[in-house]
Amino acid sequence: xxxxxxxxxxxxxxxxxxxxxxxxxxxxxxxxxxxxxxxxxxxxxxxxxxxxxxxxxxxxxxxxxxxxxxxxxxxxxxxxxxxxxxxxxxxxxxx
Numbered sequence: 001x002x003x004x005x006x007x008x009x010x011x012x013x014x015x016x017x018x019x020x021x022x023x024x025x026x027x028x029x030x031x032x033x034x035x036x037x038x039x040x041x042x043x044x045x046x047x048x049x050x051x052x053x054x055x056x057x058x059x060x061x062x063x064x065x066x067x068x069x070x071x072x073x074x075x076x077x078x079x080x081x082x083x084x085x086x087x088x089x090x091x092x093x094x095x
Contacts, residue, residue: 001035
């Protein structure tokens, strides 16, 4: 797939970067090369390849999804400069 200079400028505008005429010409070739490489990847047959997240298969450790308060309220509140009834007290910013 060939990318024209109009497409390069549109991509630059969407990415919010300023591109000079020389840079646009250079990026035109680079983006075309990237898209040609992606087209080559599409030709690879991956029908018998299992999806994987890592090289070595590992089962993730799971825990029960239980809602708790962490049972460390006093430890957490101890870090606050001011607290009241197990809540942080924040000074008024806007009156």
